[in-house]
Amino acid sequence: SYELTQPPSVSVSPGQTARITCSGDALANQYTFWYQQKPGQAPVLMIYKDRERPSGIPERFSGSSSGTTVTLTISGVQAEDEADYYCQSADTSGTYVFGAGTKVTVV
Amino acid sequence: EVQLVESGGGLVKPGGSLRLSCAASGFTLKNYSMNWIRQAPGKGLEWVSSMSPTTDYTYYADSMKGRFIISRDNAKKALYLQMSSLRAEDTAVYFCAREGLGLGSGGLDVWGQGTMVTVSS
Numbered sequence: 001s002y003e004l005t006q007p008p009s010v011s012v013s014p015g016q017t018a019r020i021t022c023s024g025d026a027l028a029n030q031y032t033f034w035y036q037q038k039p040g041q042a043p044v045l046m047i048y049k050d051r052e053r054p055s056g057i058p059e060r061f062s063g064s065s066s067g068t069t070v071t072l073t074i075s076g077v078q079a080e081d082e083a084d085y086y087c088q089s090a091d092t093s094g095t096y097v098f099g100a101g102t103k104v105t106v107v
Numbered sequence: 108e109v110q111l112v113e114s115g116g117g118l119v120k121p122g123g124s125l126r127l128s129c130a131a132s133g134f135t136l137k138n139y140s141m142n143w144i145r146q147a148p149g150k151g152l153e154w155v156s157s158m159s160p161t162t163d164y165t166y167y168a169d170s171m172k173g174r175f176i177i178s179r180d181n182a183k184k185a186l187y188l189q190m191s192s193l194r195a196e197d198t199a200v201y202f203c204a205r206e207g208l209g210l211g212s213g214g215l216d217v218w219g220q221g222t223m224v225t226v227s228s
Binding site: 037043049086090094095096 | 142144151152153154157164166167168202207210211212213214215216218219220221
């Protein structure tokens with residue numbers, strides 16, 4: 001298996017832009033997914049296939065990819081965006097892996 | 108409404124066994140790959156296992172191989188996780204989740220609320 005590396009925390013002011021990176025050797029060849037998790041709740045899929053947004057997810061959430069690093073961008077951060085964010089991908093053996101998670105704090 | 112509901116969690120002694128269930132409703136289970144993911148208290152998400160729609164393929168995280176067995180009964184609309192030789196480090200909330208169609212392998216678009224497993228003497 002392999003690892004996905006995320007920063008432990010990101011702080012952002014309301015209305016500003018938050019960027020969360022996720023790095024891993026396999027990301028150049030595998031899709032990445034992003035999940036938001038609030039305390040006591042199940043995760044919610046925010047981005048799939050690196051940059052696609054499921055229906056119902058606000059447009060301020062976007063994804064991008066460059067080589068072995070993918071980025072989740074939250075534009076115009078709102079207080080309700082305070083949560084843990086996890087990236088996830090697959091390796092060639094069919095197993096999946098999550099990053100350790102990034103806590104986004106809106107200050 | 109599309110829904111997943113886990114059950115079967117509880118307190119178990121080290122070395123013991125437990126079987127988790129996940130009841131699916133609001134969609135046709137046999138069309139989807141399904142997964143188990145866990146989250147230890149205060150920790151991040153850890154992928155546990157997945158199973159293809161018709162049970163042809165199963166995958167496990169290295170630390171679960173040989174101890175956990177994923178299975179499903181599409182007719183009963185249920186997913187299962189048989190856990191044995193449990194250790195304290197298996198203490199976690201266990202979620203079942205659906206892989207969405209057309210999202211790319213691994214895109215988990217529906218999650219249950221989880222069931223807590225505590226391994227302690």
